[in-house]
Amino acid sequence: MIFWEIAKRNIKIHMLRSSLAMLGIVIGVVAIASMGILGNSLVLTVSDSLRTVGDSVIVTPHVGGMGGFGGGQGASSLSITEQNFQQIKRVSAPNIAIPVLQNADRMKLGVGGDDIVAPIYGLNPDDVPNLLTLKEGGYSRGDSGCLVGSTFANDNNVKVGSRIAIGTDGNKGTLRVTGIIEERGMAFDVSTDYAIVVTKNWFDQAYNRNDYDKVIVKVKNLDDLPIVKTAIENQMNKRDKIVDVVDTRKTMETLFQAFGQITAFVSAIGGISMLVAGVSILNIMMMSVTERIKEIGIMRSIGAQRKEVMSMFLYEALILGVVGSVIGGAMSLLGGYVISSVLIQTTKYLFVPSSLIYIVYGMSFGIVISLICGIYPAWRAAQLNPIDALRHE
Amino acid sequence: MNEQPVMVFKDVVKVYPLPSGDVTALGGVSFQVDRGEFISVMGPSGSGKSTLLNLMGCLDTPTSGDIYISGTRTVDMSDKELTEVRRDRIGFIFQYFNLFPLLNIIENVTFPMMLKSKKEVDPEKGRAALRSVQLDDSLFTHTPTEISGGQQQRVAIARALINDPDILLLDEPTGNLDSKTGAGIMELMSELNRKGTTIIMVTHDPNIAKYSRRTIHIADGMIVE
Numbered sequence: 199m200i201f202w203e204i205a206k207r208n209i210k211i212h213m214l215r216s217s218l219a220m221l222g223i224v225i226g227v228v229a230i231a232s233m234g235i236l237g238n239s240l241v242l243t244v245s246d247s248l249r250t251v252g253d254s255v256i257v258t259p260h261v262g263g264m265g266g267f268g269g270g271q272g273a274s275s276l277s278i279t280e281q282n283f284q285q286i287k288r289v290s291a292p293n294i295a296i297p298v299l300q301n302a303d304r305m306k307l308g309v310g311g312d313d314i315v316a317p318i319y320g321l322n323p324d325d326v327p328n329l330l331t332l333k334e335g336g337y338s339r340g341d342s343g344c345l346v347g348s349t350f351a352n353d354n355n356v357k358v359g360s361r362i363a364i365g366t367d368g369n370k371g372t373l374r375v376t377g378i379i380e381e382r383g384m385a386f387d388v389s390t391d392y393a394i395v396v397t398k399n400w401f402d403q404a405y406n407r408n409d410y411d412k413v414i415v416k417v418k419n420l421d422d423l424p425i426v427k428t429a430i431e432n433q434m435n436k437r438d439k440i441v442d443v444v445d446t447r448k449t450m451e452t453l454f455q456a457f458g459q460i461t462a463f464v465s466a467i468g469g470i471s472m473l474v475a476g477v478s479i480l481n482i483m484m485m486s487v488t489e490r491i492k493e494i495g496i497m498r499s500i501g502a503q504r505k506e507v508m509s510m511f512l513y514e515a516l517i518l519g520v521v522g523s524v525i526g527g528a529m530s531l532l533g534g535y536v537i538s539s540v541l542i543q544t545t546k547y548l549f550v551p552s553s554l555i556y557i558v559y560g561m562s563f564g565i566v567i568s569l570i571c572g573i574y575p576a577w578r579a580a581q582l583n584p585i586d587a588l589r590h591e
Numbered sequence: 592m593n594e595q596p597v598m599v600f601k602d603v604v605k606v607y608p609l610p611s612g613d614v615t616a617l618g619g620v621s622f623q624v625d626r627g628e629f630i631s632v633m634g635p636s637g638s639g640k641s642t643l644l645n646l647m648g649c650l651d652t653p654t655s656g657d658i659y660i661s662g663t664r665t666v667d668m669s670d671k672e673l674t675e676v677r678r679d680r681i682g683f684i685f686q687y688f689n690l691f692p693l694l695n696i697i698e699n700v701t702f703p704m705m706l707k708s709k710k711e712v713d714p715e716k717g718r719a720a721l722r723s724v725q726l727d728d729s730l731f732t733h734t735p736t737e738i739s740g741g742q743q744q745r746v747a748i749a750r751a752l753i754n755d756p757d758i759l760l761l762d763e764p765t766g767n768l769d770s771k772t773g774a775g776i777m778e779l780m781s782e783l784n785r786k787g788t789t790i791i792m793v794t795h796d797p798n799i800a801k802y803s804r805r806t807i808h809i810a811d812g813m814i815v816e
């Protein structure tokens with residue numbers, strides 16, 4: 199169509215100012231998309247490290263409760279008794295309830311090795327396969343074996359078969375490493391990457407315990423998570439609040455919602471530069487209309503309808519927006535690559551759909567802003583009186 | 592001859608309301624233009640020539656009275672309808688040629704065709720129109736700024752004729768040309784008129800008005816013939 203052609207040629211003959219207007223759009227798209235990509239990459243980085251199961255209900259003694267867990271039964275320590283674990287297990291059935299003991303202690307690796315301090319988890323051997331996956335070795339059968347986290351193994355050069363002396367000068371005993379746990383990241387249930395996992399029996403004897411620090415309920419059907427959570431709360435907190443019950447999926451959702459809001463906020467800041475670019479488009483389009491008043495008058499006098507005149511200017515805004523957005527989109531990939539490399543030291547989250555969508559958002563916003571900012575000048579051009587426009591010099 | 596007039600003005604009044612008081616540009620003008628006529632409209636500055644031209648060209652509407660173009664009453668038409676009348680029934684030729692600098696000669700000539708058909712048009716019709724106004728083929732792909740004033744006016748004439756209008760409206764068509772080129776343009780207009788084109792020409796130049804076969808004199812917004 200001839201009006202499309204005229205719009206293209208008008209942009210070409212005013213290449214410098216058109217380029218400057220497009221540059222504004224390019225900057226806007228890059229700002230929005232790069233910020234979005236960065237935010238999303240951060241979310242993905244965190245979610246990878248928080249690769250905890252979203253299928254658990256975590257029960258811990260109520261913090262801040264009067265007299266600690268087991269109130270009314272004379273218990274004063276913040277822990278879960280065997281009796282209460284059995285209640286939790288009963289109301290959670292048929293889902294699996296896993297009692298967990300945890301502590302931290304000194305330990306020595308090999309003869310002449312340095313003393314280190316690391317978390318120790320105590321689990322029933324039967325529960326371990328339900329909770330942890332091994333990347334090497336096998337699960338401990340006897341009380342003399344233990345599992346170690348992958349970071350712990352790497353940092354301390356621990357292999358399957360290595361021995362670890364627990365306690366000051368090994369006074370709690372020596373354990374043989376039977377397996378290395380696959381990396382789990384920072385988790386809500388147990389964070390084993392830099393920890394060792396022993397049997398409950400060994401833990402009870404070593405630390406004189408007969409209770410638990412938390413109970414993890416693995417829920418088979420995710421839709422049952424809130425039901426299980428409520429059932430445990432109703433059972434355990436009937437009289438006093440003695441346990442805190444956390445639905446990990448809900449917690450993760452809340453966390454990611456917060457991350458999403460941060461990403462949106464950061465992108466919105468990028469959006470301000472797009473609004474500035476839009477004002478630049480508006481300015482250039484107004485200049486274009488003013489310069490071409492006589493041309494508009496001629497067009498109208500020889501039979502161009504208002505909407506055709508309007509379309510000519512909208513095409514011009516559209517071309518500026520599309521070209522600027524496409525260039526901006528391409529540069530956003532580059533910008534995203536650089537920002538991700540510098541700030542989060544990885545670019546593996548750049549080419550995932552949830553990151554690339556921000557380029558689409560940025561480009562769409564660029565095109566829409568250009569069109570919106572082209573509407574008023576185009577409308578003004580279309581409303582010009584042909585007689586006045588023809589007289590214009 | 593029983594043919595319908597191309598243009599009829601009946602008691603046309605045009606008043607411009609101004610803050611300092613109403614100004615009557617035309618005070619009840621009536622005339623008729625038959626098909627094939629070549630009419631000059633002459634008058635001094637401020638006599639109402641431009642107002643009359645704007646009304647004849649459907650660029651403006653009268654305060655009162657009736658205007659008919661090929662039998663169609665135009666005074667109550669919407670902007671869209673008036674634009675269609677300008678596009679389909681009237682060919683404009685301006686003093687300053689008014690070609691589009693962004694388009695080449697062929698595109699300038701076929702522009703009104705594209706407005707009418709809403710799609711790409713066969714440039715051959717544009718070439719034929721340009722040849723009919725004796726423009727050399729070698730100029731067809733040039734832009735308006737690359738050709739002379741006389742050549743630009745020939746392009747403007749070809750553009751005005753491209754949609755086979757009922758009437759050609761000329762506004763000082765030689766006002767921006769030297770006398771020799773102007774004479775050439777007027778010869779061309781006479782030739783077109785001999786072939787049946789109806790022409791109304793607004794001019795203040797009696798030498799140019801001599802090319803027409805009838806002259807309407809206007810003074811103080813009235814026809815004084």
